[in-house]
Amino acid sequence: MxxxxxxxxxxxxxxxxxxxxxxxxxxxxxxxxxxxxxxxxxxxxxxxxxxxxxxxxxxxxxxxxxxxxxxxxxxxxxxxxxxxxxxxxxxxxxxxxxxxxxxxxxxxxxxxxxxxxxxxxxxxxxxxxxxxxxxxxxxxxxxxxxxxTAPAAGASVASMAFAFTSCQNYPDGYFTALRHLAGEDVDVVVHLGDYVYEGDAQGTLGRGHLPAHELSSLADYRVRYGQYKSDPDLQAAHAAHPWIAVLDDHEVDNNWADGLDGDDVGGARFEARRAAAFQAYYENLPLRRSSLPTGPHIQLYRRLPYGTLAQFHVVDTRQFRDNQACGDGRQFGCDERLDPERTILGAEQEAWLLDGLTRSHTTWDVMANQIMTMQGDSAEGIEQAFGMDTWDGYAAARQRLFDGVEERGIGNFVVVTGDAHRSVAADLKHDFDDPASATVGVEFLGTSVSSGGNGADQDEWGRVWLQENPHMKFHNVQRGYGVCEVTRDHWRTDYRVVPYVSAPGAPVRTRARVHVTAGTPGIQEVEQPGVPQP
Missing domain, CATH: 2.60.40.380 (Purple acid phosphatase-like, N-terminal)
Incomplete structure (x- = not known):
């Protein structure tokens, strides 16, 4: 630089x-x-x-x-x-x-x-x-x-490349992945949320949060952004590429939902905190004037086309959602999550998304999304358990989206996602409980930059996921980011990982390459050239 x-x-x-x-x-x-x-x-x-x-x-x-x-x-x-x-x-x-x-x-x-x-x-x-x-x-x-700059509207674009990333927790580790991301040959970086974390964690690496308490005021949030944005690896990634950014929960409070904080407390105090968090987010990200917050509201869902090749539909799954079902967390047998009245996008954004997908004339339509869309059953055997903060907790809203994609004949629907601190490539099924049902798209869930510490190639949670969810085709728990190479005929996602974040200077490698063919629903091939780390 x-x-x-x-x-x-x-x-x-x-x-x-x-x-x-x-x-x-x-x-x-x-x-x-x-x-x-x-x-x-x-x-x-x-x-x-x-x-x-x-x-x-x-x-x-x-x-x-x-x-x-x-x-x-x-x-x-x-x-x-x-x-x-x-x-x-x-x-x-x-x-x-x-x-x-x-x-x-x-x-x-x-x-x-x-x-x-x-x-x-x-x-x-x-x-x-x-x-x-x-x-x-x-x-x-x-x-x-x-x-x-992006290609001209309607331009015939042969290829493009973009990276996606999320979840950079300062005390949990070094942002080495972002240093490597700065060196990638990509047109744009899509950041899917958890740009900062709001808590008081200090960790063991000498990267403790400032201020050393949970954030609440505008001054608090500004200092926290000042700390994160002082990181040279984050600065390098910003200076190297344009970014498309959207927030998730930790920019405000863990698992907040519309007017409620993560403890299900709303009212004037949370509105003030949310307004402070949104203002600090706007102040520290390269957003357009259309995203200038108005009190506790910020406009973040938007579309960015790349010629006739691809279009990004950036969604906001926090501001308009109903509260998490059944008290949040991991739940067995939660009927509330199936309620057809429940929403994760809100009626206006849901209509905006389906309308934009319908009107799109690009080869690929990419939903830039914060929390896991695919079903993630995490219980072995007949009984099922799901996380209520993901789209699993809003199953009817997910079905409305998938039905809309099918009914409108929207092909080459791809979702890129953050939040989970692990990488998963999966087919999106009309009925996840029936492996033979139609595939409506694919999802690339990306791991964290540092959240969760060093990680591992696999863990017990991933073993259960791969066993109970046949639509999942790849899983890994190391830190890193994804790089997508896109043409009119083919999509390839490379999962790029680092072996550790507890010290600076880790190397990067490709753990898997996942292939999708335009016009053919679902993941076609998963290459795993990376040898698992000990």
């Missing part, structure tokens, strides 16, 4: 002069959200770009560029060492990593009301090509990041 250091002669005028012949984007009306006075000549006590840079939500003509000014990311008040001023931040995006061919440049206000975060929505770029970007505040210039 290139580093452009500040020098006394690198003035605002010179920064913008590098954009010779390029029209500057005017500052958007975001400044109107702030009542803070402007800080025209800022002087920082440290590097204001200590949290790095990122890009996200690529479109054919542009992308979101992100940074957050925080010379003291762990300051207990959550202000990142910044005063209460509005700061002009200059940005550039270029066709080359040396910034000799600037395509766009502009000024974006970093305001205290949004944690001095910057979300520059760049337009006017060419589709399906690489760009490099950087920021300037005062005399400081940020690291450079690399991004890529």
């Amino acid at each position: 290139s580093r452009f250091t500040s020098t006394p002669g690198f003035s605002r005028r010179r920064f913008l002069a590098l954009a010779s012949g390029v029209s500057l984007a005017a500052a958007p009306p975001l400044a109107a959200l702030s009542a803070a006075p402007a800080w025209a000549e800022p002087r920082f006590g440290g590097d204001p770009f200590a949290l790095g840079v990122a890009s996200g939500d690529p479109a054919p003509d542009g992308v979101v560029l992100w940074t957050r000014l925080a010379p003291e990311p762990l300051a207990a008040d959550g202000r990142g060492g910044m005063p209460g001023y509005r700061v002009p931040v200059l940005w550039q995006i270029a066709e080359d990593p040396r910034f000799r061919r600037i395509r766009r440049a502009g000024v974006e206000p970093a305001v205290p009301e949004l944690g001095h975060s910057v979300h520059a929505e760049v337009r006017g770029l060419e589709p399906d090509r690489e760009y490099w970007y950087r920021f300037r505040a005062g005399r400081h210039v940020s690291p450079a990041g690399r991004t890529r």
